[in-house]
């Protein structure tokens with residue numbers, strides 16, 4: 476099924492100059508870019524975007540990281556996009572990241588892991604609306 480997913484290049488990867496290479500990887504894997512923008516999360520937007528994590532021990536760390544610099548957001552489309560992007564990103568845990576995944580290349584730890592992508596069709600719909608509007 477052709478799917479859409481919300482993809483973020485997080486502040487550590489933007490600051491370190493990896494935007495171009497990450498977008499090349501997405502294009503090489505057959506993703507079409509339908510929308511793209513550069514912006515900065517603030518406290519309110521990060522609470523909305525990461526609402527499912529409010530109250531967890533890492534939430535404040537995640538929030539201050541996401542607000543620490545610019546983020547690049549892309550609306551991506553491809554066959555089976557959600558699954559393929561999660562595979563290309565790599566695991567949230569550094570020790571589980573497969574070599575060659577974006578997080579293995581550009582993730583500095585658990586929190587500063589370089590990229591985000593939606594984890595389901597429902598999340599994608601919600602996240603696309605939050606970042607790009609309805």
Ligand code: CDP
Pocket residue numbers: 528533536537566567585586587588590591592594
């Ligand atoms: O991003 P992903 O869906 O793979 O992981 P998540 O479990 O939904 O967590 C969202 C984000 O919170 C992660 O990408 C990390 O940046 C951060 N996180 C963290 O700082 N510490 C954890 N123990 C788990 C997640």
Ligand code: MG
Pocket residue numbers: 594
């Ligand atoms: Mg998640």
